[in-house]
Amino acid sequence: MNAPVLVLAGASGFIGRYLQRRFDADGWRIRTIDRSGAAAGNSAHWGGTAGISRALEGSDLLVNLAGKSVSCRYNAGNRAEIFRSRTETTAELGRALADCTAPPRDWFNASTGTIYRHAEDHAQTEADGELGSGFSVEVAKAWEAALTQADLPSIRRIPLRMSIVMGPYVPGEGGGVMRPFEVLARTGLGGRMAAGTQKYSWTHVEDVYRAIRFLHDRPEIRGPVNIASPQVVDNRELMRRVRAALRVPFGFPTPAWLLEMGAVLIRTEIELVLKSRWVESEKLNRAGFQWKYPALSGALAAIRDAERQ
Template sequence: MTEKVVVLAGASGFIGKFLHRRFVEEGWQVRLIARNATARWGDTAGLSQLLDGSELLVNLAGKSVSCRYNEANKAEIFASRTETTSELGRALAACTHPPRDWFNASTGTIYRHAEDHAQSEDDGELGSGFSVEVAKAWEAALAQADTSGVRKIALRMSIVMGPATRTDRRSGPGGGGVMRPFQILSRFGLGGRMAKGTQKYSWIHVEDVFQAILFLHQHREITGPVNLASPEVVDNTELMRQVRSALRIPFGIPTPRWLLEFGAVVIRTEPELVLKSRWVEPRKLAQAGFQWKYPTLSTALQAILTAQDSSKTSR
């Protein structure tokens, strides 16, 4: 039986490391595009050689958005997404046997601040502001790539949640997706609602990201951008209540907007990450019959905390 080959670009972060491990566990051969890998950004011919003969390309490359949006960081966030996507397009165009599918990361933040109704791939309204413009340019770079015969899908990811590994914990409070900051706040008694608490929180467990990628690869009829989100959406008040419940913490002090904005400056991030209402509907996946392993926040939180406890006891 011929081994399936996947190329992962930008696999050094939380999601990429998880996908790398899971692809290997499922019997795939994994080729990496990264600064310390055989194929590096800037070597388009080398990238083309690495991609040739593979079955699937998953591109996650991009600077973390968990930073202050000063001009230098904004330029790097923008370039790290659009330039790598464009280079992959050029590399694929030079392949003799390009991969069948190219799944390129995007973000559910492309939609507007929505507290009134969900935003699906079919009728979602795009928003405005820096994060939205980055997402639009990212998807435009994918659409403009001249890759005949390669199916291209923009993965509009909602907030990805998963257990922090030991490496993630050493990398700081952002390691392991978004769970650690919520856990830390809750354990210090600050696990109440953030600002009004009515902003919607669309999320997905990292295992369901992996399963959705496999599902999309198998379902050739699905085209265009695809929302990666859990079918259950909660508001911020309910999110923090469920986090406290999972941690067995009885109460949490609410955090006013002004304090969130001040705290964001202190930890060098943007308040948008918790203040924007993200209500992302995964309509294409649902209509195609995708089955989520973690469809509810309570099951996802329990799985994450169990995995983290297991990781601690195995040290």
Template sequence: MSTMVIAGASGFIGSYFRRELTDAGWTVLTIGRSGDATWGDAAAMTAVLEGADLLVNLAGKSVSCRYTPANRAEIFRSRVETTAELGRAIAACQVPPRDWFNASTGTIYRDARDRAQTERDGELGTGFSVEVARRWEAALAAAVTPETRKIPLRITIVMGPGGGVMRPFVTLVRLGLGGRMGAGTQKYSWIHVTDLLRAVLFIHEQPGIAGPVNIASPKPVTNAELMAEVRRAVRMPFGVPTPAWLLGMGAVLICTETELVLKSRWVLPQKLTDAEFTWRFPSLRGALADIVAGVPVVAPVRTPRAQS
């Protein structure tokens, strides 16, 4: 029986992983503010990690918030310090995990509108979100765990029934506000949560894969195409476009940042493609058909909870 340890398991992705893996017969242990071990308890963390097959670290405060000084500090701390803490716990193991996959983000790449960004030739960007990703990956690289393979997962926007980004999108569309956002030409790279888990398990079984891995559908779309597909999925015939200036005002009201929808994220999963990974949901239309079926008719817009 295989054992996976999930750090930061209380959020949308972690909860999905726990449910699906348990059903599949895995032993799933957790590290977080609660669970089988808690942050700050080095001995308990080491005990949980001892002999595990795979550690997946998803911990980190949600970036869907206003970037105030306090929130910026917590976004850094909740990623960098927890990653360093896990590294120390693994170093203390007699039988360390074979693999450690640490969440990172596809936002590490520049605002790309001319070409796709792959692991081989992608160009890192600048700004707060990129600096978060750089420090996150640097903390993983600094951990001394010679017997454990370490891979940063550059995860794009995660979509799935009952969570992720879809509730606010569906709500906007049903209110008639589902037109393009800003210019609408910015790229939207995404991954269905089912394929995120499948990719994690696939990489675990592929010892030749090393270094950062882009976790994305092979078929990104533009923002205008995204909103058109959401309108189609919920059978809304029209959607009022939202100019960038109005998005800025709305972001203040719902306590988030316009970067989340206006930055062009054009990320391709070259390593997964080269390794012949197959996606269950490669196209947005198929993914939305699955997702919208699990989204309530009335879905409140709320800021996602921070993961533990």
């Protein structure tokens, strides 16, 4: 039997590199789409729609992760690039798939749990989650709209509404989403951020991979899918667990005004730590998905151990 074929778009980032390694280890053949198409093993590049169609022809699964990192200041130029890098690449994939005679059965497109409103009252599920407002939400809405606009009735399309993805830092690839929290803890500022009541939905990158495999094997699941580990914590608890993992006994709280100053200095946005993201993976849980890292303490320990190797 021939090995299944994955086409991975936007494969150069932290999540993409991790998925490449895991799918390869499990015997999949991998074709990638990137900005240049020049890297070894890459078979297509953005702007070369005909080449993308050839890469997609005869494949089994398309996973698209393309998009500029949101860890930046939201000035006019960055806002335009965040928006464009998601919607235009998704639209180009739709055009390329329309030209295929044997397209993949499944197209899973990255999205974000940030599409839901700031929620401290209850979890946001796929069935009853309330969409929010603001720049990040409008980007997510447009991203998902680009996925559904193409006339591709034979292809199952699922927006993956991922919570904050955690994993070990790898030089040249990124990851290490916990590093800013760890720096604060080591410098004595490892207490709550602002009120500390904002929820923190997260998932380990290994569970992103496992969720993608799980969904590919279950064609009955349709529509957007949340990817968020079951144990949601608030910011106060998050920082307590970070301190415990680092064996730091105490941390002073960080007020919102100081967080804003720090965000300017490191060229990011305060929304990334102050928005309350309370996301529940109702579809995965009801379908019987088993999380490898359901609890934050286990995920933090695994990340710490991997970074020490």
